[in-house]
Structures are given as structure tokens and as C-alpha cells.
Amino acid sequence: MAVVVEKNLLQRVRGFVEVEDLSVSFKRKGHCVQVLESVNFKITPGEFVCLLGPSGCGKSTILNAIAGFIQPTSGFVFVNKRHVDAPSADRGFVFQQYSLLPWKTTFENVEFGLKIKGTPKAERTELVDYYLNLVGLSKHRHSYPHQLSGGMQQRASIVRALVNSPSVLLMDEPFAALDAQTRHMMQELLLSIWSDLKTTVIFVTHDIEEALFLSDRIFVMGVNPGRIKQQIDVTLARPRLVDSMISPAFIALNRQVFELIREETLKSMEVD
């Protein structure tokens, strides 16, 4: 492996994420809506955590606060003991919507973060090529986003964030728009990349099976106001493959989480 790529992989710092007493409220139609109420958690370096819950539980809001896109009404977010108050390349973000810049090719999109950082051209090319190859996009390096399938665009988005060696990777329902087959392939690909890099990942989803398949720990969220209802340790063995999803342990966990989510979904429907 080339020196540049090795350096990029080795200098990676794994993020230690602390969320302390995080509350967020928005003004909507004149009155205040409490989206999150005193959320507390710690995520250890290299851990894969899922935020799971019905829509409207504020799971994306937590992610946006960790990214620095929104300011909490009260409480703090720390990554590696540093207070988060603005977005930075140290917290990579993968969006739910297709978010490649339409006027840049796949290569240029992945290269963008390095360019901002001022990485020399030769180094950039080597790194981008390495990462594109990692997700099987080498052939499409000169394609524009509208020429790529949804799955390809999301793969490019993932490496666009990873190439900056973020200490945390924040993923906001990145596979929600994909068809079931592609989604499953993407989940496996993500796990294989993560097992190599061991970057801390915080992954938002409303899909129970997805959360169980991917994560070390699940925060099941409740609604009105949004909060963490329960933590579930997913102790299923790794590497996880398709077979993991039909194991008795998986099914038992699935059932347990399903009941939890169901209660919250009913509750959110009553209020509406």
C-alpha cells in the first residue's frame, strides 16, 4: 500500500463522543416545540451506534447537533473532549438525500474536502483513487452524479466523508431511499469498511433490522419530547453476514425492539 494512503489510515483518530444534557426546541407557528429533552450518552472510540426510533423522535436532530449544523438550546456535545459549536471535516456526514455536488465528477466530489484542506495534488489523487476503489467506483470516477445510480451516489458520499479521516462518521438514514437489495449490499459494504477503519459511527435509522445488523449498541428513542428510551447492547458475533439475520438471537432482539418502538409509534399517533 502506498505511503500516502497508509498515513491517511494510521493518522485516523477514533472519536470519543459525549452528549451532555442535550435539549433542542424550535419555534413553530408561534409556540415552542421541544424536540429533544435532556439527552445523555457517551460513545466509546471505534463503536458503531444506531439511533433508532419512529419519525419525529428527534434522532436526526441529535445527529445535526453533533455535526454542528444546529445549536442546542441547552447542553453540550464534545468530541474527543473538544466542544462542538460548528461543522467541521472532523465529523463526516452522510446525508439521507443524494448530496453529491451535481457539477463535480465522482472524483472531484471525493477530492473536495482534501482540496479545501490544501492537500497536494499528487497526494489527493492517490487517496481519492484508493477510496473510490474501496467502494468499487473506480470506473465511474469521471461520471457526473446524475449518471450514477442511487447506491453509487451514496457509496461516493461515504468515501467523500471518510477521505478526510474524520474521527466520527455521522450517517442520517443514508440507505433509506435505496431498494431493499441495494440497501443490504450497502450495509455489508459499510460493515466491511468499518471493520478496517474502526471509525466511530453514529447511524440514524427507523429500520430495526438495519440497526440490529449494523450496530454494537442501539439507542431506542421515544417521542414527545424526543429522548432516549432504552439502550440495547447488540452482542451478535461479528463479522455479521446474511445468516446473522436468521439467528435466534437476532430474532429475539428484533422482537424486543419492535415492542419498544411500537409503543412509541402509537404514542406519536395519539398526539397528532
Add this chain to the structure above:
Amino acid sequence: MAGSSRKTSRFLLGNLIAAITRYKKGDRASKKSLINPKVFRRCLSLLLFFGIWQLLCQTKFNFFINFENVPSPIEVVGATVDFVKSNPTKHIKASAFRVLTGFATAAVLGISLGILIGWFQKIEDLIFLPLEILRPIPAVAWIPLAILMFPNAEAGMIYLTFIGAFFPILISTIRGVESTDMLLLRVGQSLGAKQWHIFKDIVVPGAMPSIASGLVIGMGNSWFCLVTAEILAGRYGVGYITWESYVTSNYPPIVMGMLLIGLMGAFSAYAVDRLTCLLMPWRITKKKTV
């Protein structure tokens, strides 16, 4: 005379009906026929346009609208032949120079001001309102001031073509910048981009399609204002010929001048459209058909 004109009109009508029946058949059996149906339809549209025009002139159609003194297409062709024989390039060159200079100035000023107004609230507050008041003023209304303000007629004329192009370009640029996708701004931020990169790599390229359509409309408008401008003064120019022919009651060249302006306007707008497309290879340009 009346008999012959009726004969010709019957002949033209017959041609028309034949063309329409051919077209209907041609649509179904388009694969067999050698003529591309799309090209055929477009040729037909021109044929119909000139045919109906000639018909109206020949029959001296007079019901509310009077075609008695309107030059017929054949007369216009005659005027065009005369014009081509009499060294036309000086007129075309003079007009093209005015339009291009006015348009280029409008493009530079319109895009740069538009970007500033669209991106910085303070700049919008400071300069947008006066521009909004100037915007609805038509080029004709500017003639007296153009004479008073500019050192020579040439500059005044260029100013009028500038006015035509400036506002569409300015407004489209502002709208383009203002409609920047929030999601893409967040993408930039999460990749570590600060103001400059967000501006250069996200806001400006995102506004480009809108700027491009402003440029195309602006180019058309510039030609639009040309006749007005060349009323002002001058001894050369396509707009000048048009106006001069009216003053001297020589009607066929008026229509020729009008058509010439239309053609040159359409051609230059098409050229601007092609050029801006070259700058945006990332755009999907195929028409969406449902």
C-alpha cells in the same frame, strides 16, 4: 387582376390541403418516408406562416386589421435582394457591435452585482431598491436621458442595448444565488469549507443554470432594444434602416429589417445558449417527456 389573385389563392389553398393530408399520412408511415417528421413539421410551420401572410396581402384582407399596405413576403424578398446588393455588411456590423458591447457590459455588471446582492443581505439592502425602480422603465423612455448623459450617440445607443440585457441577467443571477440548496451548503460545511469555498464551489455553480437563462433572455432583449437605440441617431444599422424606411414611406424594407433583427436575435440567443451549455457539462439537457 382580381381573377389571377383568386387563382393564386386557390392554388395556395390546394397546396396547403395537400400538405396537411401528406403530413397526416406521413406521421403514421414516418418510417417509410424519407423525410424526418420533425423536420417536416418545422418546415410546414414556416410554409404555413409565409403562405397565410402572402394570402392575406394578396386578397387585401381588411377586417379590423388592414393588410392593404402591408408588404407581402414576395415584396420583402425583393427588398432583401436590393439590400444584399447594396453593401449590407456595414449595417449588420454596426448593429452587431452595439448589441454585443451592450450585452457584454450587461453580462459582467449583471452577474457580479447579482451575485453580491443575492449573497450579502447588506448589499441587497443598499442597492436593490433603486434598481427595482429603474427596471420597469422601457428603453424608449431612456432616449432623452441617453442623449443628455452620453458624450456621443454611439455610447447612448450602446447604453440602450445594455439596459435591455442588464435587468434579466441581474434578476436571474440574484434568484439563482438565493435558491442555493441548503443541503449542499451543509455538505460544504461538513467537508470543512469556509465562506470562499462555499461561494466558489457551491453557490456560484448552483446559480449557473439560472444565470445562463438570464443571459439568453438578455441577449434577445438587447436586440429588442436595438431599433429604439438606432432611432436615436446614426446612419448605419439594421434598426436604422427599419426606422428610416418608415419615415420615407418605403414599406418592404421595414419588414425586412424586422425579420433581420428577429433572425440575428434568435441566432445570437442560440449561440449564448450553446456556449453556456458547454460551461455546464454536468447538466441533464434532454427534454423530459411524460
